Every structure is written in C-alpha cells, then in structure tokens.
Amino acid sequence: MALRPPAPASGRLGVLLPGLGAVASTFIAGVLAARRGLMPPIGSLTQMARLGVGSTPDDRQPLIRDSVSLASLDDLVFGGWDPITTNALEAARTAGVLAPHDLAPLADELEAIVPMPAVFDTRWVSRLEGRRVKPEASKWAQAQALIDDIARFRDGQRCDRLVMIWCGSTEAYQAPSAVHDSVAAFEAGLRADDPNISPSQIYAYAALRSGVPYANGAPNLSIDLPCMTELAAREGVPVAGKDFKTGQTWMKTLLAPGIKARMLGLRGWYSTNILGNRDGEVLDAPENFKAKEVSKLGVLDAILEPSVYPDLYGHIDHVVRINYYPPRGDNKEGWDNIDIFGWLGYPMQIKVDFLCRDSILAAPIVLDLVLLLDLAHRAGASGVQEWLGFYLKAPQAAGAQSADHDLFRQLATLQDTLRGWAGARG
Numbered sequence: 001m002a003l004r005p006p007a008p009a010s011g012r013l014g015v016l017l018p019g020l021g022a023v024a025s026t027f028i029a030g031v032l033a034a035r036r037g038l039m040p041p042i043g044s045l046t047q048m049a050r051l052g053v054g055s056t057p058d059d060r061q062p063l064i065r066d067s068v069s070l071a072s073l074d075d076l077v078f079g080g081w082d083p084i085t086t087n088a089l090e091a092a093r094t095a096g097v098l099a100p101h102d103l104a105p106l107a108d109e110l111e112a113i114v115p116m117p118a119v120f121d122t123r124w125v126s127r128l129e130g131r132r133v134k135p136e137a138s139k140w141a142q143a144q145a146l147i148d149d150i151a152r153f154r155d156g157q158r159c160d161r162l163v164m165i166w167c168g169s170t171e172a173y174q175a176p177s178a179v180h181d182s183v184a185a186f187e188a189g190l191r192a193d194d195p196n197i198s199p200s201q202i203y204a205y206a207a208l209r210s211g212v213p214y215a216n217g218a219p220n221l222s223i224d225l226p227c228m229t230e231l232a233a234r235e236g237v238p239v240a241g242k243d244f245k246t247g248q249t250w251m252k253t254l255l256a257p258g259i260k261a262r263m264l265g266l267r268g269w270y271s272t273n274i275l276g277n278r279d280g281e282v283l284d285a286p287e288n289f290k291a292k293e294v295s296k297l298g299v300l301d302a303i304l305e306p307s308v309y310p311d312l313y314g315h316i317d318h319v320v321r322i323n324y325y326p327p328r329g330d331n332k333e334g335w336d337n338i339d340i341f342g343w344l345g346y347p348m349q350i351k352v353d354f355l356c357r358d359s360i361l362a363a364p365i366v367l368d369l370v371l372l373l374d375l376a377h378r379a380g381a382s383g384v385q386e387w388l389g390f391y392l393k394a395p396q397a398a399g400a401q402s403a404d405h406d407l408f409r410q411l412a413t414l415q416d417t418l419r420g421w422a423g424a425r426g
Contacts, residue, residue, distance in 0.1 A: 006069045006379035006421060011160030013071040014153060015370050016212070017080035018203045019168025020115045022095035022277050022330050023217070023244070025088050027167075027363040028078050028113065029098055032106045035073055043364030046070055046371045051418055067422040069378070070371045077157045078113050080167075081149070081203075083120040083130030088113035095277065097330045097359045116149050119199045124171040127281050139197055140190040146206035161377070163370045164207040164214045169282040171198050171220040179227075183234070186227040204228055208237050213373035215388070216241035217366065224396045233383050238376040240369060240385045243393035246361040248273060248334035249299055251352055253407035255338070256303040263309075265341040268317040269300060272335050275358065276328035298394055302405035332358045365391045379421060387417040 017024040034041045041047040050061040051068075064070075078088070085091040089110035092103055103110065119142045120130035136142045154162060177196040179189035186205065189197050200222040207214040208231045216223045223232075223241040232239045245253065248271055259266055306313040338350040369391055376385055389395025389403050390410035397403040404410055 004380055006375055009069045009071040009075075009374070009378065012075050012077050012158055013370070013374055014077045014079060014157055014159035014162040016150065016153065016162060016164040016207075017078070017115075017167045017366075018118070018164070018200070019166065020080050020082035020085045020088060020091045020113075021167065021169070022091075022097050022279070022359040023362045023366065024080060024167040025085075025091035025095055025110070026097045026359040027366040028088050029092055029103065029106055029110060030363050031073055031076055031078075031367060032109050033102070036105070038105065041073070041364060041367060043361065044367050045364075045414075046368045047073075047364075051415060051422065064418060068375060068418055069421070071161075071374055076370070077159055079153045079157065080115045081118040081146075082115040083118040083133050084128065085115060086132070087111050087115070095330060095359065097357065116153075119146060119202050121199055123195075124198050124200075125169045125282055126172070126285050128169065128278070138191075139193050139202060140187075142199075143190055143202050143206050143209075146203060147210055150206060150210045150212060161374055162210070162212045163373050163377075164203070164212050165366050165369055166200055166203060166214070166216045166218055166220070166222065167366065168200065168218060169279060170218045171200055172285070174198065174221055176221065176225060180221075180225040181227065183227050183231050186225075186231075198222070201225070201228075204239075205231065208232055208235050208239070211235055211237055213238045213377045215239065215369045215373060217244045217362070217369075219243040219394060229383065236380070236382040238373050238381045238385045239383065239396075240373065240388040241392065241394070241396045244362045244365045245391055245393045246358055246365070247332055247354055247356040248336065249393045250361070250407070251334065251336065251354055252299050253303065253405055253410075255350070255352070256300055257406045257408055259338075259340060260304055260309075260313075263312065265312040265345075266300075266304065266316055266338070267341055267347070268319075268337075268339040270317075270319045270337045272321040272323065274323050274325045274328050274333040274335075275330075276324065276326040277330040277358065279358070281324055281326075299405050302402060330357060330359050332356055375421065387413050390414045 033039045046064050049064050051064045052061055089107055092098055117132045117134050120133040134142055134145050136145050179185050179194045179196050200220040204214055204222045214223055223239050300318055304313040334354040336352040341347050384396050384398040386398040395403040
C-alpha cells in the first residue's frame, strides 16, 4: 500500500479495552512497570525488536520504536468496560497472572482504572454473569451509550487520539447474516434489536462511528463483516482482526512452514489445551468453543495448501480440543501430537508440550496493536490492515485473496510496511 508520513505522535493516546480481565489487566500492569523501569516490555516488537533499514552489513539496525513515529508508553491512558470487574487491580488479583510482589508497586495506578459498565448479554457468554451492565435495553441505545462513553473518556482524560482493542471473552459462534451485509442493514438491525447482533459487534460499531481504530483479540465475528468494512472505509479508520496469536496456534505457524519447507508430509495434527482462567470457563460452553475451534482450524490449510500439494497434505486429520481445568489458572498447557511422513512414506512424530502463560503472551500483542493501529491512523490508512496479521490467529484479508498464515511471511510483511513508514518519515 502507498504510505504517507504519519502525523506526529504528540499528546495522549487513550487505550479503550472492552473486557478488563486477565489479558487487559496484565497488559496495563506491564506498561506501567515498563514506564517505571521495573521490567522491560518483553515480547513487544515495537519496543524490543530492531528494524533493518539499510542494504549493507554496516548499516544501523535501529529499534522499531526509533525508526517510526510511535506513541510513547508515557502517553498511554487506559480505560474500558467490564461486566464483572470494579477496577484493574481487582482484575489482576482475580486473574492471578501476576504475583503480589509485582502488583504491589503498581497498585495505586491499577486501582484508579475503573471500567465503565458493559454492554453484556448472557446469550453470547452463558458461563458468565454480568453484574455491571448498562441499563439500556435496546441495541441502538446501547450503541449510543458506548459512543457517549468514548466521547466522555476522550474529553475527561484529555486524549488526542484513541484506539480500542477487544480483550473480552469469546462469544458464541455465529455465521454472518443479512443484518451484517451493509451499514444501513446493521443500523436497522440495531434499531430492531436483531438477535444476530452481538455485544462485540456493538463495540466495533461504536468505535468506528467515533473514528477510533479497532482490533479484535477474540474469535468473535465482529470486525470481519461487510458492514464493518464499509464503515471503516467510510470513517477512514484502520481495523484488524481476529484472535490474538499466543500459544498453540503460534506453535503451528512456526512448525507448519518448516514441515512444508522440507516437503515432508502431514497425516494428522491433534491439539489439546488445558486452561483454567475465565477464558477457559467461557470456552467450556460448546457454542463458545465452536468460535475458537473455527479460528484455530483454519491455520494449517492456509499454510500447507493441500490443493497444491495433495500427496503431502490432502488427507490431514486436524483435531482441536480445549479442556477447562480450574487448577491450571492462566498457565495454559498446549499439547500437540503431529504425525508426519517422509521418504517412501515412512511415518514419524513430533510432540510439543507448551506450558505457556496465555496472558503473558497476549499482553505485548495488545501493546503492539495499539501503537501500530495508531501509527496507521496518523498516516491516513483505513480499512483492514492485513500487515498486522502477524499478531492474529485468523487474520483478516484486505482483498479477494486469503490472508497469509505463515508466521515468517507475516513478519516480513510487517517489517516491510514499517520500513516504508521509516522511509516516509525521512
């Protein structure tokens, strides 16, 4: 895409987070810790990675944050919505991701971050009970209430710009319907309380109507709809979706390109997850797991291209399971059994047991999406930002071609886009 120099990253950048749970509270705590010099923002490309901008070995390898015009961590202001949590400190303590000694120096700042009452509907997350929900009954009124919230936050926190990242729970699976075909149809559906409009879609609509860049960190059907694509283009707002690429799917996008690079065959890939946090509880409901399953299952076909290599990848049994196991908490275990075959068809196996921390892996993704969507917006980019697919399980395509799932090609696209802005910056 043609790049123009971004406007300066001056002033305060408001970060609005629907869902102030484990991921959001861990993200906020990490940024606050980095500001104080307590711990570097490990896992964030925008803060830790370097960008090769020259053509010889002697050329500098500057940090990404020194190469392009990114907002400073000191300029981030946090807000959001949650149907359960009363403040970010309570959210962090309840999630149990961070140890008390890590939260202690941040406690006052975290406690001061109080989420607004949420748009919430148990039909979409049956395992949770909302206690802090908006009183508005109609979906149109809920959308207007969110738009008002955004305006009040912008004014009250003296924000020059805003970005919204969905960090809420996975909603029940749904397919697109007629109400999603256009902005006009969607707005008519809001007024008619169409049952096919979910809370996350109302948040996405409110963000775009308010001129706020939006990314979807869950597998919900929200920003990847014709009505939202139309609205993002109309309002000149960059968007990205969907589903943070953290544990098991990250492993798949690492390993599958390597298997394909060697032209080894794949017969089956069995994945199971043990997870005990709020996300695991929500995904224990079959209708919510279905949304996550669809997001996870699309990765292998996109990378391996079975129609191009039928002898190698034409008959794959790809199975994904998620098991809610409360003792595990946020420390997810992702176990993969991979059946491959090689010369003369002889079988081999790869086994991966990834004992990861879901929110620890997701938090730097939130930070990068915030800063890069803000960069794109200041540079006049709008619509789907396919170059951000590196961060997402089910990246949204910007055109007729399917989105790329190969992690290494995704990284190259991300770096090339940032080099373009580095050059445009001069």
